[in-house]
Amino acid sequence: MDLDLVFLGTSGSVPTAKRGLAGTLLRRGGERILVDCGEGTQRQLLRSSVGLVELPEIFLTHYHADHYLGLPGMLKTFALRGREVPLTVYGPPGLNNLFGILRRVFGRLSYELTLVELQPGESVAREDYRIEAFAVEHGVSANGYAVVEEARPGRFDLEEAKRLGIPEGPLFGRLQGGEPVEVPGGTAVKPEQVLGPARPGRKVVLAGDTRAAGSVLEASKDADVLVHEATFSVEERERAEETLHATATSAAELALAAGVRLLALTHLSNRYFGPEIVREARTVFPETVVPKDFDIIDVRFPERGGPRLVKGGALGRHEEGEPHGKDGSGDHGERPRGGGGDPDDPALRGDPVGARVGRRDASDGAR
Ligand SMILES: [Zn+2]
Ligand SMILES: [Zn+2]
Numbered sequence: 001m002d003l004d005l006v007f008l009g010t011s012g013s014v015p016t017a018k019r020g021l022a023g024t025l026l027r028r029g030g031e032r033i034l035v036d037c038g039e040g041t042q043r044q045l046l047r048s049s050v051g052l053v054e055l056p057e058i059f060l061t062h063y064h065a066d067h068y069l070g071l072p073g074m075l076k077t078f079a080l081r082g083r084e085v086p087l088t089v090y091g092p093p094g095l096n097n098l099f100g101i102l103r104r105v106f107g108r109l110s111y112e113l114t115l116v117e118l119q120p121g122e123s124v125a126r127e128d129y130r131i132e133a134f135a136v137e138h139g140v141s142a143n144g145y146a147v148v149e150e151a152r153p154g155r156f157d158l159e160e161a162k163r164l165g166i167p168e169g170p171l172f173g174r175l176q177g178g179e180p181v182e183v184p185g186g187t188a189v190k191p192e193q194v195l196g197p198a199r200p201g202r203k204v205v206l207a208g209d210t211r212a213a214g215s216v217l218e219a220s221k222d223a224d225v226l227v228h229e230a231t232f233s234v235e236e237r238e239r240a241e242e243t244l245h246a247t248a249t250s251a252a253e254l255a256l257a258a259g260v261r262l263l264a265l266t267h268l269s270n271r272y273f274g275p276e277i278v279r280e281a282r283t284v285f286p287e288t289v290v291p292k293d294f295d296i297i298d299v300r301f302p303e304r305g306g307p308r309l310v311k312g313g314a315l316g317r318h319e320e321g322e323p324h325g326k327d328g329s330g331d332h333g334e335r336p337r338g339g340g341g342d343p344d345d346p347a348l349r350g351d352p353v354g355a356r357v358g359r360r361d362a363s364d365g366a367r
Contacts, residue, residue, distance in 0.1 A: 149201025
């Protein structure tokens with residue numbers, strides 16, 4: 001089953017020319033789950049190869065404006081298109097309150113809208129996976145979400161099955177489904193005789209805004225992918241502490257302690273471009289990437305190579321080759337460079353420190 005993450009917005013608090021506000025689309029088989037919906041998310045979807053599909057579910061991590069302001073516009077667009085597919089929005093306590101205000105903005109909808117408040121510790125169960133809400137530390141009502149697949153059956157030992165005299169056909173399927181069978185001749189065969197040990201499913205964790213917290217570490221144990229914020233670099237650790245955000249270093253230390261396979265850092269303050277954040281994190285945890293908008297993380301099973309960053313993997317065809325000039329986003333035709341964020345950002349060609357001068361940092365407060 002295919003599982004991936006599409007990064008639609010990777011900036012924290014305010015957008016930049018290159019990075020939109022929080023929005024990550026999780027795709028699993030034919031399912032589409034949007035996590036956070038910052039301002040501009042519907043247009044990011046339109047620009048992407050995904051398109052503005054009729055998302056059935058949206059999960060919000062918390063109610064700072066950079067994580068939900070895209071919702072009223074998107075809900076309105078769906079209504080103008082005459083959408084009939086119902087939509088469910090999940091979020092931490094406070095969701096009903098928020099919609100008390102938002103409803104006045106988006107007005108009547110053409111489809112059914114359901115709101116579900118999730119306390120940390122609650123989960124949404126699906127046929128073969130679940131979405132767990134877990135506590136984070138951001139100073140407001142907030143959830144992180146862990147998408148956890150059920151264990152997969154072990155490998156089927158064909159040789160052993162033949163040796164036991166099991167004829168190919170429906171009996172194989174029943175054994176794989178965990179059912180004992182009787183082979184012609186009357187011998188009983190238990191599934192464990194032909195199946196290897198169960199193999200774990202995949203786990204993808206989206207922590208949302210938080211400082212590096214024990215509860216996030218707990219929820220991220222052995223995750224295939226941890227998407228964690230890194231609003232600041234370590235030189236701003238006091239700011240990070242005050243505003244309950246993480247630094248690249250603290251997120252990397254958490255990823256290391258949790259034993260995750262791949263760390264994806266996002267929600268960068270507009271004073272950073274990416275490379276400095278990825279460099280800092282990799283000194284602690286080498287398996288770190290800083291996705292740009294429209295990058296994809298393909299969450300392959302471990303035996304198929306594990307998770308990997310696909311740079312520009314979700315860029316819409318109409319975006320490619322569009323003349324943007326020197327500072328535009330016409331750089332996405334570049335080959336992957338190892339997930340270093342914005343290595344081609346013209347502003348970094350000179351003096352990355354100097355490039356910050358005059359940029360107002362708008363990451364104030366605990367947004
Ligand atoms: Zn935020
Ligand atoms: Zn926030």
